[in-house]
Amino acid sequence: MKRYIILLLSLVIAAGSGCSKFLDTKPTDFLAPEFYYNTEENMLKALAGVYQPLGTTAMYGDALFFQLGANTDEYFRSVASSTTGVWVYNFDYTEPYVNGLWTQLYQGIERANLLIANINKAPMEAKNRNAILGEALFLRGYYYFMLVTNFGGVPLRIAPTPSPSDISVPRASIKEVYDQILKDMTTAEPLLFTSTHFGYASRASKTVAQGILARVCLTMAGYPLRDESKYKDALMWAQKVQASGEHTLITEAVNPDGDNNSGFSQVFVNMMQDKYDIRESMWEAEEKGNRADGYTSNGRVGNDIGIGYTAANYADSGYCYGSVRIMARLYNLYKQGDLRRDWAIGPFSYNAQGKRSYFTASQIYNRNPAKWRRTYETLVPKDKNFTPANFPLLRYSDVLLMIAEAENQVNGPTQTAYDALNQVRRRGYGKSLTAPDATTDAPAGLSKQDFQQFIQDERSRELCFETQRRPDLIRWGVFVQTMNSVGAEIKANGGSYSYGSLAGLNVAQKHLLFPIPSSEMSVNKAATQNPGW
Numbered sequence: 001m002k003r004y005i006i007l008l009l010s011l012v013i014a015a016g017s018g019c020s021k022f023l024d025t026k027p028t029d030f031l032a033p034e035f036y037y038n039t040e041e042n043m044l045k046a047l048a049g050v051y052q053p054l055g056t057t058a059m060y061g062d063a064l065f066f067q068l069g070a071n072t073d074e075y076f077r078s079v080a081s082s083t084t085g086v087w088v089y090n091f092d093y094t095e096p097y098v099n100g101l102w103t104q105l106y107q108g109i110e111r112a113n114l115l116i117a118n119i120n121k122a123p124m125e126a127k128n129r130n131a132i133l134g135e136a137l138f139l140r141g142y143y144y145f146m147l148v149t150n151f152g153g154v155p156l157r158i159a160p161t162p163s164p165s166d167i168s169v170p171r172a173s174i175k176e177v178y179d180q181i182l183k184d185m186t187t188a189e190p191l192l193f194t195s196t197h198f199g200y201a202s203r204a205s206k207t208v209a210q211g212i213l214a215r216v217c218l219t220m221a222g223y224p225l226r227d228e229s230k231y232k233d234a235l236m237w238a239q240k241v242q243a244s245g246e247h248t249l250i251t252e253a254v255n256p257d258g259d260n261n262s263g264f265s266q267v268f269v270n271m272m273q274d275k276y277d278i279r280e281s282m283w284e285a286e287e288k289g290n291r292a293d294g295y296t297s298n299g300r301v302g303n304d305i306g307i308g309y310t311a312a313n314y315a316d317s318g319y320c321y322g323s324v325r326i327m328a329r330l331y332n333l334y335k336q337g338d339l340r341r342d343w344a345i346g347p348f349s350y351n352a353q354g355k356r357s358y359f360t361a362s363q364i365y366n367r368n369p370a371k372w373r374r375t376y377e378t379l380v381p382k383d384k385n386f387t388p389a390n391f392p393l394l395r396y397s398d399v400l401l402m403i404a405e406a407e408n409q410v411n412g413p414t415q416t417a418y419d420a421l422n423q424v425r426r427r428g429y430g431k432s433l434t435a436p437d438a439t440t441d442a443p444a445g446l447s448k449q450d451f452q453q454f455i456q457d458e459r460s461r462e463l464c465f466e467t468q469r470r471p472d473l474i475r476w477g478v479f480v481q482t483m484n485s486v487g488a489e490i491k492a493n494g495g496s497y498s499y500g501s502l503a504g505l506n507v508a509q510k511h512l513l514f515p516i517p518s519s520e521m522s523v524n525k526a527a528t529q530n531p532g533w
Contacts (some may be wrong), residue, residue, distance in 0.1 A: 037118040040128060042200050046115045046356075047132050051286065052297075053108040058100035060285035060391040061299025064467045067097045070305075070324045072469040073486040074460060076500040078325040089506040092354075093515035093533055101150065102517045105143045106157070111239075112140035113160045122450040130144055134191030138204045138212075141184030145216055148177040149471050152224075152513045152530055156180055170526040178220055185213050195246050200276040202286040202390065207241045211282060212392045214238035214402045221409070222475030223512075228409070235406035238399050242420075247396040249427045252281045260376070264342040264429050271389045272302060280397065284390035290383045301389040302372035305465060309347040309374065311354035318374020319384045325497060328364045329486055333461050337439065340428045344464055346370035365490070365497040369465045371420070397424050397462050405455045413451035418442060421455065424462055474512055483507035508532070 055061050063069075067087055070077045077087040084090045086097050115136045117404055119129060140158070154177060155169035172180075188209055195205035217234035220227050241247060250263035260269050263280075268279050271284070275467045287298045308322020326345050334341035346368045348356040359366055370391055379388050400420040407417040422441045423433050429440040442454055459472060473479040487504020494500055510532025521527050 029484050037121040041120050042075055043132055047135055050108055050111045050115060050136055053104040054285040055297065055299055056104050057191055057299060058104040060393065061287065061306055063097050063101060065391070065465060066300070066304045068101065068277065069467050069470065071503040072146040072473065073327055073482050074330045074464045074469050075324050075326045076499065078323055078500065080499045083502065088502045089511050093521065093529065096324060098514045099517040099519045102293055103519060105147050108160050109140055109157060109332045110161060112136045113158065117160050122361065130191040131193050134188040135204050136183045137207050138188035138192065141181045141188070142212060142478045144177055144181050148174055150218060150514050151516060155524065167523055168525045171528060174224060181216055185209055185216065189213070195282065201281050201284040204283060207244050207246055207513040208394055210237045210240045211399050216397065218402060218406060218478060219471065219475050223477040229408040231406050234402060235410055238402045238406060241399045242403065247282060248279050249279060249397060249423060249433060251427055251433065259343070262339040263427055264340050267395065268371045269376045271392070272372060272374065273378045274388055281392055281395055281492045283394040284392055287388050287390050288378050290381065291386055292381060298386040298388050299391065300386060301391050302374045302377065302387045305369050305383055306366045306372050306374060307350065307370050309350045309354065311350060311352055313354055314384065317354060318377050318382045320374055322368045324369055325365055325500065326367050326369060327486055327490065328493065329489065330460060331364050333457050339430050340430050340461060344369065344371050365494050365500065371465055392466055400424050401455060401459055401462065408448060408451050408455065412448050413446050416522050419452065421458060424458065428462065479512060480507055480509060
């Protein structure tokens with residue numbers, strides 16, 4: 001175990017300061033165990049190690065939006081020959097991407113446990129110590145949230161593992177895991193710095209914890225726990241973010257052009273240009289560099305998911321495989337004048353010479369997800385397979401939509417619910433956030449049920465491809481029927497893309513959870529498998 005820890009911490013990337021990347025570019029040398037946590041600098045390096053799994057290709061660097069995520073009513077993997085794999089819901093508990101997700105989550109938890117256990121070793125100001133402790137607790141809670149939503153009840157490990165042989169831990173119940181998540185995150189929230197303290201989005205702030213707590217509580221209110229009392233808590237946490245005054249929606253494009261013409265598109269241009277704007281993009285999974293320096297702290301945002309670009313001059317425009325396509329159901333959710341559609345969904349493809357070819361109205365399934373466009377990437381030379389673009393984990397528009405949903409569930413479609421929802425819609429159409437607009441605002445007088453359906457559609461319009469759709473459909477209790485329905489839809493209407501129906505038609509009740517992976521089942525003698533696997 002000691003050798004494992006030394007190796008682990010030698011790979012941790014140093015923490016930055018100011019508005020620079022939290023992850024520095026140079027790894028440190030090996031540290032003897034007695035020096036791991038003896039200075040504030042080393043504590044920050046250890047904290048960077050707790051964050052590091054978020055940006056790996058097993059999580060938000062690739063798999064969560066591509067292999068594990070490209071199978072909803074929003075988009076599908078466009079490889080006709082792929083008839084097996086997690087992306088078509090034809091896999092078993094040995095699936096490498098499921099194993100990779102589980103491994104990275106528990107690696108993050110073990111690193112958090114080590115840091116929490118050693119939090120008092122280094123001399124430092126109390127506020128800095130508390131913030132580091134708060135971030136470690138929050139991240140442990142977040143990793144368990146990812147585990148429980150994807151795997152159900154899981155082993156709770158909340159202290160450092162004393163020995164590699166001491167790993168047979170039975171699964172806690174879903175309720176017990178959520179109780180631990182709430183304990184970690186609510187303990188962390190008052191310890192954290194404000195978002196303006198950092199000025200960048202790669203570290204968790206007080207409002208990030210509040211926003212994620214709102215997400216956790218909304219999830220607890222839905223399937224499988226169905227603890228509807230948590231809607232009130234979700235509303236409370238989301239409104240704390242709103243009341244902080246630290247966040248708002250971006251409403252203007254910087255240096256606008258024919259593509260980047262709204263605040264919505266600017267959010268994603270910022271990510272491709274390695275810029276932070278914490279007003280809206282509150283928390284991001286950190287990526288850095290183009291591998292020209294020999295380090296590999298980068299992911300595949302814009303490379304696996306984006307407008308296909310495979311022309312010979314990709315070094316200038318950025319190579320993109322374009323191997324996922326959008327569902328017509330998503331395209332048809334957008335109405336005339338919604339500026340989000342032609343940014344989120346590419347209206348053109350590139351030919352072999354890198355020239356644009358615009359689609360006709362009937363060519364819906366030909367289109368790629370296009371939020372992250374490598375043509376806006378400024379770091380050169382551009383690596384063929386990796387980008388420095390961060391991935392959004394929490395945006396303020398999501399917080400507003402959570403306010404609208406939770407308020408509707410607690411009090412019905414009140415003015416509070418409409419105001420939060422309509423801010424998102426007005427920005428989507430390029431309108432003032434505060435001025436009522438009959439062409440963009442949600443229809444007045446909706447019933448509670450109809451308002452909920454409007455929210456569900458709006459979350460797809462605003463947050464598509466940001467890894468929220470599958471957990472949303474599951475918590476709403478509509479995942480299986482929605483996937484079966486969209487599968488039948490593309491099979492009937494998809495023409496040459498009808499193979500995109502495979503994932504939806506394969507989905508069954510067991511797919512509400514991933515299987516407990518073989519990497520765990522083979523070593524944890526107390527582990528049990530999920531139903532159907």
